[in-house]
Amino acid sequence: MSATASNLAAQTPVKVVVVGAGGMGRAWIGTVLRSADAQLVGVVDVIDGAARSAVQEVVPADLRTGIATGTDTVTVAREAGAEAVIDVTIPAAHHAVTADALHAGFPVLGEKPCAATLAEAVSLAGHAEATGKLFMVSQSRRNNxxxxxxxxxxxxxxxxxxxxxxxxxxxxxxxxxxxxxxxxxxxxxxxxxxxxxxxxxxxxxxxxxxxxxxxxxxxxxxxxxxxxxxxxxxxxxxxxxxxxxxxxxxxxxxxxxxxxxxxxxxxxxxxxxxxxxxxxxxxxGRNPAADELWELDASLAGFCAALRGGDVPASEVHGNVWTQAIVEAAVRAADTGRRVDLAEILDEALESARVLDVADGRSQALTAWKTGTSGLTAA
Ligand SMILES: NC(=O)c1ccc[n+]([C@@H]2O[C@H](COP(=O)([O-])OP(=O)(O)OC[C@H]3O[C@@H](n4cnc5c(N)ncnc54)[C@H](O)[C@@H]3O)[C@@H](O)[C@H]2O)c1
CATH class of the missing domain: 3.30.360.10 (Dihydrodipicolinate Reductase; domain 2)
Known part of the structure; x- marks a missing residue:
């Protein structure tokens, strides 16, 4: 790419589809609308009509044309010419929605938690490796x-x-x-x-x-x-x-x-x-600069910058899984009364993720992981 073309690409907003038109999905639609780095081209919700209602409610009338809506992420993302997907569905749907998008060639910015279980989160790290697509988890409160x-x-x-x-x-x-x-x-x-x-x-x-x-x-x-x-x-x-x-x-x-x-x-x-x-x-401590980005705005900016050749964000899936591992370890420690090693639960999660991946058939990336922790650290 010539220097001019590459500068242009760096300035072109990333065309995104927001998936999940609930409370947080509406917040994400607003975040995309006020961002110079991204352009809203579609909204999806599994409930028929819900995406259209969210667009009516949140998007100003003059911006609504050109925003595709529907119930299936990959169909809408392809129709709309999207480059990336923002997954704001319920945690139980994160694994399917994100894996499908990655395998269809779309990088994903997903709401926390990474997935409903640690095993599903580890599986998604493997799907990101298998597809070579960026999967970043938006853990908004770290952007403060x-x-x-x-x-x-x-x-x-x-x-x-x-x-x-x-x-x-x-x-x-x-x-x-x-x-x-x-x-x-x-x-x-x-x-x-x-x-x-x-x-x-x-x-x-x-x-x-x-x-x-x-x-x-x-x-x-x-x-x-x-x-x-x-x-x-x-x-x-x-x-x-x-x-x-x-x-x-x-x-x-x-x-x-x-x-x-x-x-x-x-x-x-x-x-x-x-x-x-x-x-x-x-x-x-210093007061933040007036133009400093916070929370969702900062997540979106980091995601778009990475897609335009910038640094891999700290909460790329491999980095974020550690946070979900702490949660799962804390629950086990509270339930059993014993100290829980993260290596123990990450190894268990890796084993379960491999079972999920065999049933799914699209990713063999986790076969190369020696242990749960080394797979996260080596990437
Ligand atoms: N960062 C934060 O502070 C924060 C705050 C609230 C929620 N969240 C996260 O945001 C996500 C969404 O939460 P919410 O409060 O908006 O939930 P919600 O229940 O209000 O909305 C979720 C929407 O996803 C839709 N959906 C479910 N499965 C789907 C699928 N397969 N395809 C398309 N759409 C599907 C549902 O129909 C629903 O409209 C969750 O992961 C939640 O943990 C984060």
Missing amino acids: PHLHETRRLADELGGAGIVDTRFYKAPRFGGFRDEMDHPLIVDMAIHAFDAGRVLLDGNPVSVTASSYNPPWSWYAGDAAATVAITYDTGAVHTFSGSWAAPGGETSWNGDWLLSCANGSVSWDGETPPAANPEDGEEIA
């Missing part, structure tokens, strides 16, 4: 400029050895969260576990956890948990929280304290963090 400023301040104090998160909220959602066995760990703490990985180097190796349900809780499963994640550097991320905690609530990101060799960093999850050096005055 304050979080990255927290990391920068900690590095100035020698790097964090302990990261502590307190999360106390009292939302009354109704619906599926009220019925889950582990609503806090699976549906919410995944964000804190992932953000912890932004603050610490290395990979998580083991998890201890206990979970409980306060007597006044309105959840059927355990709305509260205490989790400790040990990294291969020796650093530890501790998380304690409850989703049935009326009164003095934390922010949705939680309250953070980082202990470093030469001081500490604190972040309330909403405003810039502050550092407290061992010798010296408190240092206020």
Whole structure:
């Protein structure tokens, strides 16, 4: 490609189809509409008419023509001349929707969690390898400029050895969260576990956890948990929280304290963090620049940049599976009362993923993985 053609390609918006026209799908349609990096060319939902309704509701009338709708991802993506798919379906549909899109030649940006189970997530890492297409998971809360400023301040104090998160909220959602066995760990703490990985180097190796349900809780499963994640550097991320905690609530990101060799960093999850050096005055963290991208906008920009020749995003599937592995390890640790090694659950997930892949017949990539952890690390 000539230099001019390559510059043009770099500026051409990525034509995307949003799949899953529920609450979060609507948020993604809005995100694509305000992005200069992407162009909405289609919306899909398995429920007949749902995609059309979402377009009517969210897309301004003058932009609606040229947006294809339908119930099947690959059909709509091909009809619409899409280059990529954004998978915002329910977790149970992530594996099928994402694998089909990858095998039809479309890179995928998928909502968290990567898949409904760790085995399905590992299988999708294999499908990405087999097709050579990018599969990035949007773990939106890691795209918070304050979080990255927290990391920068900690590095100035020698790097964090302990990261502590307190999360106390009292939302009354109704619906599926009220019925889950582990609503806090699976549906919410995944964000804190992932953000912890932004603050610490290395990979998580083991998890201890206990979970409980306060007597006044309105959840059927355990709305509260205490989790400790040990990294291969020796650093530890501790998380304690409850989703049935009326009164003095934390922010949705939680309250953070980082202990470093030469001081500490604190972040309330909403405003810039502050550092407290061992010798010296408190240092206020920087305010984000006005043009800094947050959450979904940042995920979309990173995905489009990667498709236009930029860096592989940190939450490319192989990187993101670690976060889902922490969740699955925390659930097992809470259920059994024992320390759970990530190597153990990733090896089990690899075995189950290979069974899924044999039944599916489209990917043999996982046959080359020696272990669950090495497959994630080597890629
Ligand atoms: N990042 C965040 O903070 C955040 C917040 C909320 C939800 N989410 C994630 O976003 C995803 C969607 O959540 P939601 O709240 O919008 O759910 P939702 O139930 O409101 O919407 C999901 C939609 O997907 C559709 N769907 C299901 N299977 C499909 C298939 N095979 N093909 C096409 N469409 C299909 C459903 O009909 C539904 O309209 C989930 O993975 C959820 O975990 C992330």
